[in-house]
Amino acid sequence: MGLQETLSDYVKQAVKSSFNVALESVEFQSTRKEFAGDITVVVFPMLRFIKGNPVQIGETIGNYLVENAKDVKAFNVVKGFLNIEISDSYYLNFFNGIKDNETFGFLQPSANEKAIMVEYSSPNTNKPLHLGHIRNNLLGYSVAEILKASGKKVYKTQIINDRGIHICKSMLAWKLFGNGETPESTGLKGDKLVGNYYVKFDQEYKNQIQSLLAEGRSEEDAKKSASILLEAQDMLRKWEAGDKETVSLWEKMNGWVYDGFNETYKNLGVDFDALYFESNTYLLGKEFVAEGLKTGVFYKREDGSVWCDLTEDGLDEKIVQRADGTAVYMTQDIGTAIQRVKDYPDVGGMVYTVGNEQDYHFQVLFLILKKLGFDWAKNLYHLSYGMVDLPSGKMKSREGTVVDADDLIADMAKTAEEISEELGKLDGYSEEEKQELYKIIGLGALKYYILKVDPKKRILFDPKESIDFQGNTGPFIQYTYARIQSILRKSNIDDAVTLSAVEGSIELHSKEKELLKQIQLFPEVVQNAAENHSPALIANYTYDLVKEFNSFYQNVSILGADSETEKTFRVQLSKTVANTIKNGFGLLGIQVPERM
Template identity: 65%
Template sequence: MTLSKILTFQIEKAIDALFGVTVEKIELQATRKEFEGDVTMVIFPLLKVIKGSNPAELGGKIGDYLVANTAEVEKFNVVGGFLNLVIADAYYINYFNEIKGDDNFAFPAPAENGKAVMVEFASPNTNKPLHLGHVRNVLLGYSVANIVEASGKKVYKTQVINDRGIHICKSMLAYEKFGHNETPETAGLKGDKLAGNYYVEFDKAYKKEISQLVESGLTEDEAKKKAPILLEAQDMLRKWEAGDAQVMELWNRMNGWVYKGFEETYANIGVSFDQNYYESNTYLLGKDVVADGLEKGVFEKDPDGSVWIDLTSDGLDRKIVLRSDGTSVYITQDIGTAIQRVKDFPDVGGMVYTVGNEQDYHFKVLFLILKKLGYDWAQHLYHLSYGMVDLPSGKMKSREGTVVDADDLMAEMTATAKSISEELGKLEGYSDDEKGKLYETIGLGALKYQMLRVDPKKRILFDPNESIDFNGDSGPFIQMSYVRTRAILRKADFDLDRAITTVPLHAKEKDLIKQVELFAAVVQNAAQLYSPAIIANYAYDLAKEFSSYYQVVSILGEEDFDTKVFRVQLSKKVGETIKAAFGLLGINMPERM
């Protein structure tokens, strides 16, 4: 039983014994730093049910009762309407001994026959490599999947690869015109980068043609629609949809290059998927659902043959789901894909879509339609909406080639970590290979932490150089705290399995144990809110607490042997907890820095 539950139970007993009343809720919170105590009870709500008393009197009586009847409460003080409880050292030592050898103390076992959650993230287009915006998406989705799984649920990680459409044909057409049979091997480029280069080449040629048409007398809008290269791309899309052999061969060849490039990037960033869906296979899904929805009266057909759903009574608008020519729109495809996923994975009871906040309205519509179609799992759909990532240099544009490539960004982070680490000069005895792996661990840790420490809904201004800070709120600072715990363990030349039950606790040790105890609740809260930022901020608070402890308390230099053993054990557990928290964020830990 957690300390919160113990105290709540004992306080309810105290109120019943002293005043003969029951209360609906006991409000507990951490005691503020300027007051003595560990846990504070808010007295004010009791004044509504216990008449003729004042906060100080009520707090004093409850405090006396708890000290006399609750082993965990050592003493108390009352400040205004707050009862501050000092928890006995024995509670913290006993709790610590219960969890010190349990690597999974914060992670409940998955419920038998429980419903799984599918988390969708990444979902790139095959006309360009992954860029900085994708990085935030990928890191958020992967971390949320880890956190939900750690909370006790089964999770499937998936992506939809957008491998068809006009954008893909633009890259294909430009390659056909300007590629001269270039390949990733002959160009010395990853396949996704090669495809991205031709997307940029298309845009250059398109703009040139627009300019020429405007000079000939067309308006800019007319020129954009009549540019020959765009008309060719549209024709190529029609040929793809008709299964033209030559177009399909080029499509398969270039997509193959891109898939291989994506896999390399995912491996470098440290994420994986359980299932891939391809838009080329899913874009026709949902049409049969529309027919079924028409019969049920969920959808309505207009005189021109188009099919709509009227959501105005729900505060939204009227949404088309099938054009008059019988072709589907994106919402139709998303309806069909969601249903297909549950067919593929029958234990799925909910889905999380990691997609930027520009699609907020789209997902409101999608979720509402699925609910109206009668799918029970539609009650458990969530749009993990996130803000865009900006750089100090400004906004990125894929078609103009001004995006920050994900691979280049990771390489830059590693290089920056190398530069700073070499300046600190603490890598004596490392081989070049060991140094390289360490720089990568620090660089990627800095990148991931900076992306995940901010609430997903907020826009990020990301400065790669500022993210690698060994002293501030950063990935490297937290990694350094972990490394200190490992250094302590390497120097400890005694049995760490020794049972310690009676040492006096330093105030910093109580603070550390309280912080470790919070981890299980933090994991559950982060899973419920789909927020890796909660885990990231917890890891920083714990690392900061340990850094303070490390500075003011002698650990290996402590003369009392039992106290020294306990402090090493506590350092070990703190390190393990930091590592577990960072593991949920997909961040690796170095053993030395």
């Protein structure tokens, strides 16, 4: 039982015995820095049930706690706030219970608990991954890791959008202008090569529109009549009809892209347990559309198209199948969700990591799945996130003005190298060690900068600012972790020594106590982050922990402590902080270097 729960019980007992009132809940807050105390009971809400002066009520409860609660050593009352001081032994007992536990704050899933499937990435196979995909991948991966740490069984998945007109545009441009070039012959990653042809298609399409406009055609007519667009549409029809040559080209070019994606995922440090492909799933929903027609969830219009009327639920009418019987995105998403539960029968909920421009789509999808009678549909969550902007403005794939994910990862390592050399921090490192460290710092800076922001907010991403070694940045936190490792190497302290035998002789410094209080919050932060699907809570907790440690480090001598007992305690406390930083950063997918 945590401190708040224990104190809450004692406060309720105090109120019952002194005022004969049964309190339902007790409100706590952190004690303000200018007052003595570790935790504060807010007396004002009690005035609804207890008549009297809030200061006197606080005094009465405070006296009861000192007499009856063994961990309360003193109190003071300021207006309606009862500030409680907790004994050092309480914090030392807590510390002894966790200091050797490297998974402190993490829970194991219970055997009968349903699993959660987290979907992220879900790219189109006509272009490489870009900065927007990076935010998506980092969010999805981190939320999956946080859910796991909170005690859930988790599957990570993506659906690869490998069919449609956009894919045919790249295929056609390669066929027309590619001269048979391959990733091997060009030395380009497969996704980059295919992406170049997507841009090439757009350039050629615009040229043809200009020529048609010069002939006197209207803009609308020119856009519809450009021969390259008509050819791409024809190619899509051939693909859907299973034309051998078209399908073979599609398989070859998609294969290039998958190889490229896998390299990027590896460099980014994300992975998946299951892959779904739109080319397989776009037909899946049709049987459930037929089922929904029978049960009255859907209705058919005169032209043969199938719709779902959600007006009574405050939404509109949504098409789920075209008049010609072909699937729309919604059909595919219905089918994919159902297929996932068939493939993984222990799945009881799903998280979809998709940008906020799709908010309405997911409202509709979740509601339709509920109407179709799937029990797990009540546990679906859209992890909606804002776009990533650059100082130079918005990105556009068709025009080739996106920030490529691979280039950004490489640039971050390069920036880390420049800054590290400027600071002269890496004497005595081999070239190989330096390059590995630059990667860890660069990627840590990128991930932390993106994940410390609430997912719903837009981000203006500034690479230079993210690699600052001061302030709320990844490198600042990594540097503190490396500093602690340096202290541990110099200390020669035996980890096995416990402090319970000597705790009476240790009087905690206020900075040690603050640090222990911060560590104690970690399990609760993990649970909150899981509930809110927010890596930002973990990121900002870790920054607060590091600030607290640096304040302790500046005010208290660790290796030069007055006694061996104090030195042992401070070294072990530092080690526990390092483990907690490592665990917190692990949930964000960020590595921590042993030296820096």
